[in-house]
Amino acid sequence: MKTLTGAIDHLPISGSNKTDGTSWTVKERLLLGLTVDQYLQQMRRNPLNWLLFAIFAVGLPLLLQRYIFGLGSVTHASNDYPWGLFLGFGLFGMVPLSASGFLLGTTVTLFGRKDFHPIERLALLNGLLGYFFAVVYLEVDLGMPWRLAYPMFVSLGPAAVLFLVAWHVATYLSVQIAELLPALFEWLARPAWKIYIKRITLGLTIAGIILSTLHQGALGALFNYAPNKLHPLWLSIEFQWIHFLCSAVFGGLSMVIVSSTLINTFIPWRCGKDFSENLDKLTLGMAKGAAYAMITYLIIKLVALAHDNEWELLLTGWGLYYLLEIGIGVVLPMFLFAKGVRDGAVRPVRIAAFIAATGIIWNRLNTAIVCFNYQMYQEFPHWKELWLTITLYALYFVVYRFIVYRLPIVFDWQESPVKQ
Amino acid sequence: MPEKTTRRTALKTGLAATIATLFLRPKTGESHQLKKYPKSMGVLVDLGRCVGCRSCEAACNAEQNLPPPERPFTDQEVFAEIEHGQQRRTDENRYTVVNRYELAGLEHPLFRKVQCNHCQEPACLSSCFVNAYTKTPEGAVIYDPDVCVGCRTCMIACPFYIPAFRYSSAFSPRIQKCVFCYDTRLKYGKPPACVEACPQEALLFGQREELIKIGRRRIEENSGKYVDHIYGEYEAGGTSWLYLSPVPFDQVGFNTELPHEPILDSVKNFLGIVPMVLTIWPALFAGFHLLATRKEQPRTTTSEQGEEESR
Secondary structure, three states: OHHHHHHOOOOOOOEOEOOOOOEOOHHHHHOOOOOHHHHHHHHHHOHHHHHHHHHHHHHHHHHHHHHHHOHHHOOOOOOOOOOOHHHHHHHOOHHHHOOHHHHHHHHHHHOOOHHHHHHHHHHHHHHHHHHHHHHHHHHHHOOOHHHOOHHHHHOOOOOOHHHHHHHHHHHHHHHHHHHHHHHHHHHOOOHHHHHHHHHHHHHHHHHHHHHHHHHHHHHHHHHHHOOOOEOOOOOOOOOHHHHHHHHHHHHHHHHHHHHHHHHHHHOHHHOOHHHHHHHHHHHHHHHHHHHHHHHHHHHHHHHHHHHHOOHHHHHOHHHHHHHHHHHHHHHHHHHHHHHHHHHOOHHHHHHHHHHHHHHHHHHHHHHHHHOEOOOOOOOOOOHHHHHHHHHHHHHHHHHHHHHHHHOOOOOOOEOOOOOO | OHHHHHHHHHHHHHHHHHHHHHHOOOOOOOOOOOOOOOOOEEEEEEOOOOOOOOHHHHHHHHHOOOOOOOOOOOOHHHHHOOEOOEOOOOEOOEOOEEEEEOOOOOOOOEEEEEOOOOEOOOHHHHHOOOOOEEEOOOOOEEEOOOOOOOOOHHHHHOOOOOOEEOOOOOOOOOEEOOOOOOOOOHHHOOOOHHHHHOOOOOEEEEEHHHHHHHHHHHHHHOOOOOOOOOEOOOHHHOEOEEEEOOOOHHHHOOOOOOOOOOOOHHHHHHHHHHHHHHHHHHHHHHHHHHHHOOOOOOOOOHHHHHHHOOO
16 A cells, blocks of 8 residues: 555555545545555565464354354363453453543543644544444353343342443444544544534533543453452452543553554554654653553552551562563563653653553453452463454454554544645 | 460550551441341261262252263262362352262271252352342342352352352353252142252251251260360351261361351451441541631642642
């Protein structure tokens, strides 16, 4: 695609109309303004697509196997570890990394920081897709996926923490879709429809804050149900929800930094001037926010240790592992963020963001699997479970890329004919 | 001890308390309305009487129409089965298992029957977001497969590792667990199949309150023969199934570190903040919005100036 945009001067599509004033057809928009041959050609040329193909070639049959022969055919079917990678990674890991939508939405809409506007839509998209795929992971993991709506309409158990998660994730998904509709309307050349969304943007943003506070926290509070199973260093009854919420703040910001870095590096043809030129400055801005969130998180972690009086546990093997997680996953990236912000250097910030995002996943996997049943045996997922998890992530990647290629996420849509 | 207390208090009055008072005012309003049924039934299991004949397993299997096991119920070899370093547990094909414990200094091994303990305030019930579980006045914790979504949170929440999932089925998976023979027996005042099958009278069916008294009497009358504790009287808020043991309970596979409060208590804190967030956040953040974005002043450069500080 990079070479094609260089060679063909009407590419990429970044407005409703062609240079001669006629409008792009939907088919042309979907094919990025290429002919079918050109499109397939550029697909084949990208080695990443072959990797994705390999993942899907094994993963999709596995998915079929799961839906025909049951969860037990692709997992260890453990009764001691009811939650495996699908939830440990897909739900508990993806959701904090998707906090970006509400964070940037709040920054721009609520606090009026218009300077963050160029990255707002990417943050919203990152949020929306993260949540959407968390639900996809859930649909693979649920015993009866066809009953997904039961907690909403059929049989309600409103006193359960998971009830909150279900309702909030569902409502928040709709909120995020609404927040991103303007991008779709522009792409569909229906800018007039945007007005309806614009009117309720502030409401949507505040709804986003409420729902995020509660469900990010609720994901943590879910583990309060297992006070005798989860290792005490990873479970603080009083502070669990704050830990999860607070770590989601820097998790979400880090993920946007990672995602914007990848887009700016590998899809430069798609990036608008506003996005590319401001990215370094915005990255530093987000890094600053993330560093603040991290120090807050560390302090609350410390408070939790003190509150539960667990200092002596730090000297055990588990304690070492805990310190390792905090050291690599939080302290190291925090210093890199701080250093980057101080020196005005984006490189360490981008590395830090990658480490921090991985650190969040690590923390959630520790909470859900590694340190769960710490007095029993250690569960290691079945290879099919691992492969399926990767397959779904690959699907997430493909959808993410598909949308970034087309919708005005990192560039501004031109309503009027493009003037070059 | 006093030193420990002072340190804790000192820390509590510090930052922790500040944050806690701000955010963590516990409210119980959202918790399940669980009635403790005074007339509820229970079973008293006497580990000193059990000989490990597995008649209860066989009776349960027949009563609940479970598939026959690989090895017959008379096979004593199953006691040696170890998976992941663990002794046998309940799974989708067995609602109860008996495990053997060889203890030094004892002439004969001890046996422990495992099944759902039918908690007074069940963790499975309070964690279920579709209300698939019910605690009946008779004491049974029953399960409704027709509304279950298969999220398996109950398995996370159960402190006794009892609910099992039918992983083997894609189209009719469900939670599998002991239901105290509710539909077939308990409802009509009859004891569960396992109790009826026990040849040793190791299982005693009766009103929970009565069973506790009987248990106490047994401990007193046979001084030294039993540990002075009825397991299940307080554990996890109390259970309908109660245990007497001649040896400390942790030596026969019981978790003796369980809190005496119901599992639900540890999530109440969080549930308490929910109404606060729902009601306070909208006004608070709308206020922030008004404060942060006043109408554009004639100074046109405001938006440019603010960029130095990011958040």
